[in-house]
Structure formats: C-alpha cells, structure tokens
Amino acid sequence: MWLLIPFRWINRRRHCFTVSKVCVQQLHSSSTEFTNIHYDGLYPGHIPTTAVQKALLSIGSGVAALQNPYRHDMVAVLGETTGHLALIKLRDRMRNDPEGYAVLTERPRIRLSTLDLTKMASLPDGSFGREYLRFLEDNDVTPDSRADVKFVDNEELAYVMQRYREVHDLLHTLLGMPTNMLGEVAVKWFEAAQTGLPMCALGAVLGPLRLNASRLQSLFTSLGPWALQSGRRARCVLSIFYERRWEQSLEDLQRELNIEPPPIIPKAKKKT
Amino acid sequence: MAASVRLLVRQAIRLSHRNITVTATGVSARPPCRCFSESAEERSTHFGFETVPEAEKAKRVYKVFENVAQKYDIMNDAMSLGIHRLWKDMLLHAMHPQPGARLLDVAGGTGDISFRFLEYVRSQRERQQRRAVRFGQTLSWQDISNSYSTIETDGPRESTAVVCDINKEMLKVGKEKAESLGITAGLSWVVGDAEELPFDDDQFDIYTIAFGIRNVTHIDQALQEALRVLKPGGRFMCLEFSKVTNPLLARLYDAYSFQMIPVLGEVIAGDWKSYQYLVESIRKFPSQEEFKSMIEDAGFYCVQYYNFTGGVVALHSGFKL
Numbered sequence: 385m386w387l388l389i390p391f392r393w394i395n396r397r398r399h400c401f402t403v404s405k406v407c408v409q410q411l412h413s414s415s416t417e418f419t420n421i422h423y424d425g426l427y428p429g430h431i432p433t434t435a436v437q438k439a440l441l442s443i444g445s446g447v448a449a450l451q452n453p454y455r456h457d458m459v460a461v462l463g464e465t466t467g468h469l470a471l472i473k474l475r476d477r478m479r480n481d482p483e484g485y486a487v488l489t490e491r492p493r494i495r496l497s498t499l500d501l502t503k504m505a506s507l508p509d510g511s512f513g514r515e516y517l518r519f520l521e522d523n524d525v526t527p528d529s530r531a532d533v534k535f536v537d538n539e540e541l542a543y544v545m546q547r548y549r550e551v552h553d554l555l556h557t558l559l560g561m562p563t564n565m566l567g568e569v570a571v572k573w574f575e576a577a578q579t580g581l582p583m584c585a586l587g588a589v590l591g592p593l594r595l596n597a598s599r600l601q602s603l604f605t606s607l608g609p610w611a612l613q614s615g616r617r618a619r620c621v622l623s624i625f626y627e628r629r630w631e632q633s634l635e636d637l638q639r640e641l642n643i644e645p646p647p648i649i650p651k652a653k654k655k656t
Numbered sequence: 657m658a659a660s661v662r663l664l665v666r667q668a669i670r671l672s673h674r675n676i677t678v679t680a681t682g683v684s685a686r687p688p689c690r691c692f693s694e695s696a697e698e699r700s701t702h703f704g705f706e707t708v709p710e711a712e713k714a715k716r717v718y719k720v721f722e723n724v725a726q727k728y729d730i731m732n733d734a735m736s737l738g739i740h741r742l743w744k745d746m747l748l749h750a751m752h753p754q755p756g757a758r759l760l761d762v763a764g765g766t767g768d769i770s771f772r773f774l775e776y777v778r779s780q781r782e783r784q785q786r787r788a789v790r791f792g793q794t795l796s797w798q799d800i801s802n803s804y805s806t807i808e809t810d811g812p813r814e815s816t817a818v819v820c821d822i823n824k825e826m827l828k829v830g831k832e833k834a835e836s837l838g839i840t841a842g843l844s845w846v847v848g849d850a851e852e853l854p855f856d857d858d859q860f861d862i863y864t865i866a867f868g869i870r871n872v873t874h875i876d877q878a879l880q881e882a883l884r885v886l887k888p889g890g891r892f893m894c895l896e897f898s899k900v901t902n903p904l905l906a907r908l909y910d911a912y913s914f915q916m917i918p919v920l921g922e923v924i925a926g927d928w929k930s931y932q933y934l935v936e937s938i939r940k941f942p943s944q945e946e947f948k949s950m951i952e953d954a955g956f957y958c959v960q961y962y963n964f965t966g967g968v969v970a971l972h973s974g975f976k977l
Contacts, residue, residue: 431929434915437919440916440919441919441923444919444920445922445923448923457926458923534928
C-alpha cells in the first residue's frame with residue numbers, strides 16, 4: 385500500500401539544502417526500495433507503521449505493560465495500535481454532537497500552558513475548574529504528563545486519542561475517583577463502557593488482579609456496577625468542551641452528563 | 657609535538673580541498689536559493705535515509721547514542737538474539753592478542769571488546785605460565801637468564817586496553833559495567849573523536865572499531881587516524897554490519913530489520929527513532945569490497961574481510977607496515 389504525500393517544501397528560507405518531506409511506505413519490497421522516512425508524517429510526532437509493525441507493537445507493548453504497569457508509554461502504545469475501530473466510532477459520535485463537533489474543529493488541548501491556573505484557583509468551591517485544580521494538587525499530577533500520539537495513521541483520529549488521554553484526569557474529577565489503584569480501575573471500567581477502546585477493556589479486566597480482597601469486594605459490589613452503568617448512560621465525555629465550562633458547578637455538569645455521584649469514595653491515600 | 661603539527665597540516669589540506677570544491681561549484685552554477693554561504697559546511701551526508709548537513713550528523717548521532725546508552729546492551733541482546741556476543745568473540749579469536757599487546761578500542765562505548773581483550777590476554781598469560789611450569793626441566797637460555805634477574809615474573813609489559821568513545825553516556829555505562837564485572841587493571845576510558853584521536857603517533861598494537869565506524873561522518877578520516885596511531889606492524893580491525901550476499905537471507909534480514917527492530921526499540925527502550933536510524937545506517941554503509949578499497953586507500957596492507965552470519969556482519973582487517 386502506497387502512502388505518498390507529495391514534495392511540499394522546496395525552499396526553506398534558512399537553509400540551502402533541500403529536505404524532502406515525503407512520507408513513503410512500502411510493505412513488500414526489496415531492501416534498496418524500502419524507505420520509511422518518518423519525520424513529519426501526518427502530524428508532529430507521527431511515526432508511520434506497517435500492519436506487521438502495529439501487530440508486533442501491540443503484542444510487545446501489551447507484554448511490557450503487564451510486566452511493568454508503570455510504563456505508561458507502553459499502555460499508550462497499546463491503546464494506539466489496538467484502538468482503530470473504537471476511535472472511528474468515537475469520532476463519529478463526536479461529529480454527531482454539536483459540542484463534540486466544535487471540539488473536533490477547534491482542537492483544544494489541555495496542558496499547563498493553556499490553562500489559566502490563577503483564574504481557576506479563584507473560582508468558587510464546587511465549580512468544575514476549582515475541583516479539577518484541587519484534584520491535580522491532591523494527587524500530585526500534571527496534565528502535561530500525557531504521551532503524544534505516535535502510531536495512529538489518521539490525523540483526526542490521532543486528535544481523538546490525544547483528547548481521550550487529556551480528558552482522563554477530568555474524568556477522575558467528574559467521577560470523584562482518586563488516583564490510587566481502585567480509583568483508576570473504576571475510571572477504567574467507566575471508560576471501557578463509554579469508549580469501547582480495547583486498551584481500556586484490557587485495563588479493566590487486568591487491573592482488579594492487583595487489588596486486595598476488600599477493595600475487590602467494593603469494586604464488584606458497588607463501585608464497579610456504578611461505573612459501568614454510568615459509562616453506558618453518560619453522554620460522550622469527549623464531546624464536552626471542558627475548557628469553556630470551568631465556571632460551571634460540578635454537580636450541574638454531572639447532571640448534564642448523566643453521571644451519578646459515586647456510591648463510595650475510595651480513600652485518596654496513594655497506594656503503590 | 658610533531659604529531660599535532662602533522663595533524664594541523666592534514667586538516668589544512670582537507671579544508672583547502674573543501675574550499676576548492678565549494679568555489680568551483682559557485683563559479684559553475686549559482687544555486688537557485690541564495691543563503692548565507694560563508695560556511696564551507698554545505699556538504700550534506702546521510703543520516704539513515706535522511707539527508708542532513710555534515711555538521712549536523714555528528715550532533716544527531718551523539719543524541720541517538722545518548723538516548724540508547726542505558727539500554728544499549730539489553731537491546732543488543734534482544735535485536736541479535738544474543739548473536740552479537742559470538743561476533744565479538746570471533747573478532748577476538750581472529751585478533752589472537754598476546755600478553756603485552758596494547759589495544760585501542762574506538763567507539764568502544766560500553767566496553768564489550770576491551771573486556772574480552774583483557775580476559776583473552778589474561779588466559780593467554782596463564783597458559784604461558786602453565787606451559788613454562790610444565791616444561792620447567794628443559795629451560796631455554798632465555799628462561800635461565802630471566803630467572804637470574806630480580807624483576808617480578810609479571811613480564812616486561814602488561815596489556816592495556818584504552819576505550820575511546822565520543823559519547824560520554826556510553827563511556828559512563830561502560831565504566832559502571834567494568835566496576836560490576838570487577839575489571840579495573842589495564843583499562844582506561846578516554847573521550848575522543850574517531851576522526852581526530854587524542855593520541856600520539858605509533859602508540860598501539862591493535863586498533864579495533866566494532867559497530868561504530870558507520871556512525872562516523874568522514875570514514876576516510878577515521879581510517880587515516882587509525883593508521884596514524886598504530887605502530888608499524890599494528891593491526892586495524894573493524895567489525896561492522898555489511899551487505900548480505902544470499903538474496904533469500906537478504907529479504908529475511910530486511911524484513912526483520914525494518915519490521916522488528918524499531919518495534920523492539922519502542923517496547924524495550926521507548927525509542928523508535930533511534931533504532932530506525934540504526935537499521936537505515938546499516939543500509940547506507942558501503943559493501944565489503946568497497947570498504948576494503950577504502951581501507952587500502954588509507955594506506956593499510958594485506959586487507960582482508962571475513963563474513964559472519966552470511967554477510968550480516970563483516971570483519972575487515974589490515975596492517976600498517
């Protein structure tokens with residue numbers, strides 16, 4: 385299969401040499417013709433891959449992520465290489481929703497440089513922005529730690545994937561879940577029901593294996609069913625333009641999204 | 657020192673060559689895009705399948721090895737399924753160093769060749785001593801005169817290995833490895849550029865460069881430096897990925913290189929692009945015969961090459977006479 389993006393920039397103003405930004409990909413060919421020039425691709429950070437490479441990547445990253453769950457980059461790669469169909473469905477859902485369509489066209493990004501932290505800190509308690517900031521501080525996380533998408537071969541789907549990653553923290557705030565293992569598994573169950581991404585499903589199935597008995601019990605009896613139900617009933621969480629809703633009250637937002645408050649809140653103490 | 661003067665003279669000759677070529681092209685055809693052309697560094701070279709200015713290649717190669725240094729050995733084992741150890745053992749076997757030899761291991765990075773070298777000469781020395789004990793009855797006149805001298809029986813000179821690499825991260829990893837293996841005697845670590853070695857002329861008995869020369873921007877300069885620092889009679893040995901001759905094996909090798917190796921790089925080291933560069937740079941390296949003529953052009957004699965694993969790796973050897 386040929387993916388040929390024609391020669392775009394011939395004269396870069398600063399340099400005399402010509403750098404061809406061609407992205408050519410061949411699947412079955414001899415060594416002299418196989419070229420895989422990967423800089424630039426379809427979006428910054430894009431690495432074009434063949435089907436074989438994607439298959440190998442998904443297996444390898446799955447194994448690596450299972451062995452060492454702290455390798456977030458491997459979880460990310462697993463999500464990208466296995467999520468093609470789910471991403472298409474998500475993108476279509478977003479397109480059919482007016483606010484989601486706005487998100488797709490305007491492409492907002494959630495990172496420290498785009499957030500006005502002082503303004504968010506001055507918002508009243510109970511507002512979405514203030515609670516999100518509180519969540520970031522309590523759990524000592526930053527929105528900038530999300531890896532960039534590399535292996536999705538469609539620019540729009542890559543944005544959907546990136547948006548899903550950046551919305552994950554907001555989901556924690558919306559669901560009221562901390563970042564300990566139980567909270568993460570609950571959010572994963574919600575996401576699996578919502579998005580249908582295979583990586584979420586895998587995380588939802590394998591995550592509970594690391595929980596102790598009492599937490600497993602609370603997961604299966606109350607937290608889990610609540611997460612699944614909310615996930616199925618809620619509006620598509622990627623379709624919300626969160627950046628315009630910082631002032632909105634958290635409860636109001638939850639009602640709008642059809643998310644019920646959690647039955648129990650796992651202790652926010654970080655458990656390794 | 658005469659060495660540095662000679663170096664300066666050679667550099668001046670090289671620079672003047674470059675200026676001549678640039679002015680020649682300037683006279684014949686004006687390039688369509690006008691840019692600051694004061695620097696003579698407009699020559700471009702390959703960085704994998706990319707084309708980059710020569711000045712940039714060294715920097716990018718440095719970045720690549722800085723990124724991969726921590727996982728370098730693990731990745732070597734994973735990518736070659738452990739076969740790289742056999743290749744390096746075969747290099748040592750072909751080298752057959754004797755006690756007292758001085759080795760310069762350029763682009764030696766994590767020290768694999770130097771460790772093997774020291775181990776080899778150590779076992780050679782032990783073998784010599786055992787032989788001396790066994791044939792203790794029939795001493796030669798030399799042995800008898802040696803036993804009269806009061807010098808310790810450790811021989812006139814210890815073998816030393818100098819690991820030289822341009823990348824400090826790789827040397828750091830190598831030093832840590834040496835400490836964990838308990839190898840300290842006879843080993844030194846030097847930061848240096850293969851195109852401009854920080855050593856005097858006629859210093860070393862053996863010069864090795866294993867899987868490093870394809871990353872050098874000017875291979876001919878590296879070969880000339882090798883000739884300079886070797887003693888007369890010294891041996892140049894280069895282990896490098898080369899062209900596979902068998903067409904079936906070549907197709908399998910290409911498929912494996914381009915499909916599997918970057919994936920391994922991403923999964924194990926979290927770095928796809930460095931390993932993409934690795935497999936592309938292998939394709940850009942000259943073939944066995946071409947490299948052999950390059951070595952001969954530099955002034956080496958009795959240049960030979962041996963193919964390992966069907967040509968995946970080739971060992972080139974030449975002598976300074």
